[in-house]
Amino acid sequence: MDDILLHVRGLSKHFGGIKAVDEVTCAIKNRSIISMIGPNGAGKSTFINVVSGIYSPDVGRVYFQGEEITGVRAHEIAAKGIGRTFQLEELFGSLSVLENVMVGCHTRSRSDVLACGFSLPSARSEERRVRDEAMECLKEVGLEQRAHDSISRLPLGERKLVGVARALGMKPRLLMLDEPAGGRAAHEVERLVRLIYTLRDRGITLFIVEHNMPFVMSLSERVIVLDEGRKIAEGTPDEVRASEEVIKAYLGEEV
């Protein structure tokens, strides 16, 4: 039986006079691959930011696994099992690749200031476990040989993969990827596609915001189209491709 993992109802978010997200409603089924597309400035990144708790919505509600998470703060939402990546990677420059992923595992350990400062046995064993878990995540994206490198030496494609590994660290149920294929060569995109299928098969639901059309259309089960904050179409890739509104939004008034 398909269950709804994420349910967004009437979500709106404005900044000043601009409605970045305007009454968007959608439901994302468990273990599916959903994409969100739209012209630049359509509100896709804002949508992710609201769902992941960086912003709280002005209007509307968000439900995750049946539980309402509207307005819940980002770090709590992460603990509930929603992971994400960033369009601009937002990796931690003062940490190595492995350490970045270990931060992703933050919610899976509990050692506090005193335990860490006094290097208590509990803290140390947790540290070993987290390190192993992080290595697993790196292996998942195929970057385990880069574990001890510093972020600055990685090319763009690998940096994006580190972002994915980091999000995987929290063992998310829902993984939201913000432009994961941006600016990457064909073979890297292929690697990414294989990775996404692997993750889906392991039970993770994927929500992908992307510009790269072939990538989106070949991969997704369903596509949501945003324009100027509003949802203008939703359906299978074929349905969306044929939709008049979508064509208008991307190409202007007359085709």
Added chain:
Amino acid sequence: MTLLSQIIQYAISGITSGSIYAVIGICWSLVYLITKVLNFTTGEFVMLGGMLTWGFRGAGFGLIPSVLFAISITILISMILERIAIRPVRFPSEMTYMMITIAAASVIKGVVLLGWGSETRTIPAFFGTEVIHLFGATMTSQILCVLGLLVIVTLGLSLFLNRTLFGKALRASAINVTGASLVGIDISRFRFFCFGLAGGLGAITGIVITPITFTGYEVGMLTGLKGLVAAIVGGWTMTGTMVAALMLGLLEGFGAGFISAGLKDVFSLLVMILFLIVRTMDFALWRGSVMR
């Protein structure tokens, strides 16, 4: 003293300090808006104005030459500061500039201390010592001079910034540095100028206030800080700073009079802290969100 005359007395002293804080606040804003530098030597310029004047008078110069020398030297020091301590910074960040100007303030204070010792000094009131009575409160004509200074400075700056080409260019670069340099404006020249201007204004302020509140190597820091409070609370605009400064001065005046003179300085600092905190709260409540 009757309550009314007390109130008026404290109000007078409050408005006087308020005017000083206003001009100092404007010095902070000028430099900060154009150069993004929080210049902690602003207070020291005020101190230097008074101390240098006293020093020159002590050396036998007349009042006018002393004043002119004091102002010029302060402007010079300010410009030198910009050249050797601000310009060469390789990784400019607000915090680096802040630490540099705090360090420079230390240096200036130390030199003054070494040169002239730690006692407070004063210069005779040059606007006469007539005492004016107002409902039982007293004030000297020197105080009127202080108020007059404020008016002249703000009017002059207004005219300069709004009517002259140079002033307009300054305002433009405050709003958009990249755009300004694209049209050929030399930012570092402006920075140089702004430092000098802030130095000069600070020195004048110091000179005018010295007959009333005396001067000494310690004076700069607290006075300068209160000017900063006025600028922050006033949102770095000229009118905002003036209003904030006058209110701050009045708060201090009444606080010192009715509550405790020793805690006078604490009031303005508390105001700054409370204001800064409340500012963030407003933000969070309005937006209903916390952005990066």
Added chain:
Amino acid sequence: MNGTPRQKLLWLILITVIVAIPFVTGSYVVGVMCFVAIFGGLALGMGLLLEQAGMFSLAHPTWFGLGGYVSGILAVRGIAPPWLGSIFGAVFVGLISYIIGAPLLRLKGYYLACATFGLLLIVEVALGQLGPLTGGNEGLMGIPPLSFGTFALETDVHYYYLSWVLCLGCLRFLYNLMDSRMGRAIKSFNDSEVAARSMGINVPRYKLKVFILTAVMASMIGSVYTFYLRFMQPSIFGFPLLVELVTMIIIGGGKTLYGPLLGAFVVMWLREAIHLTLGGLLPRMSAQVDALFFGIIIIVILIFMPGGLSGWIDGFLYFGRKVFGRTDG
């Protein structure tokens, strides 16, 4: 980083040297080195706050002073013996930093610096005004020495060892902390607060924890200082101390944890050198005049060597490793 044989060797050498110093040098050196431990310990905490955590709090000297005053007052009045008073001081400071920290730490960058600077001055003035309680601007006098049971710490050497135990203990604690989950969390929110929050890190809460931790450390160091000097005065922990701490952090370099301690060593001995050579020439020496020299040093270092001494050392070591082929690329 902690466990490598080279690190362990360095710690061993450091501890040996510290232990040995009173036996091979006289009380003058011991006295100066005692101050190195005390102010170095302070600088360590402030350096962590400023550089690792990116929190520009200038209130560190305040915690130092408050800790000292609380334990000093309790001891002078006979309410609590020094060691207990120190604990009360730490609790007091912990509480205050908790209450003040929550709203204050929401401020960004220079606004936090201004607000904490204001706090520094307010407390300094307020303590001077509370004459009956604190001894006013002249200071609190007649403070008894630290004692444990019947053993009283009276000599410089006693306090030397105590201060170094405290200082190195703090350093060790901070190294452990930064090498762990907490340390990663701190470095991560310093690099990208958005990403850190999205990874489950409650940034405001962690900032508060670091703030309180360093405040409590400063408070305990302040208590030791008070019982060493047997005297406490508001001017001790005002602006000149702030300039001194900042100088230590800048000279030593904040990017590493040990930098500020190295900076403390340099600053203390530099001060001695200045006093010895120029003391005769200049009419007066005082904290304010020291601040003059420190100010010049700060400006020079920030312009020419922004990473400080430890930054230079680390860069040198890295370069050395590269040259000898022990690091990739």
